[in-house]
Amino acid sequence: MATDRAAPHPGEPPLIGDHLAMDLLNTQVRSNGEDVDLWRTGEDVAAWMARLGLDGADSGVGTPETLLAQAKALRALARGLVASRKAGEPVQLDALNQHLHAYRSTPHLARDVDGHFVLQRRAANDDAEARLGPVAESVASLLVEGDFALVKQCEHPDCILWFYDRTKSHKRRWCSMAQCGNRHKAAQFRKRNSDAP
């Protein structure tokens, strides 16, 4: 369940997006009315990539500062693209294509934990843009294949988290039931009680 993947430690980005592109946006959160960037260093970006099992996450080439700057640029770009597409506005592809073109990769045949063959992609170089390639590709895949009716932002007014609604009923409203769902229920309860005669 998505709620089980809410941030295990304070300060770690929640992995509740059910899509890599959504989890990318969710590295910025809102807390007590303030936007908080959970990527403060290149190491934060590398740790986030490692949690997501992204290939090359612990390769050491390139400075952490470059990785941080590139990751933030990609995230800002993705935020704009998702918002434009969601609003039905024209989507500019050039900047995302620059990130995609920097991702030179090679096919790699491996076995998964059950011994089945899996065809993977491996970055052919180690620079920051190549390391972030799978993330850029996930943003592109969202534009290609995503149903933007299911690309949603948490309905809680003090939350900016995004998710891809993969529930059967497509009625997911909250980043996590444990957090915003319960906050909403508690607020409704207080409201009902104060309205009571």
Ligand SMILES: [Zn+2]
């Ligand atoms: Zn929320």
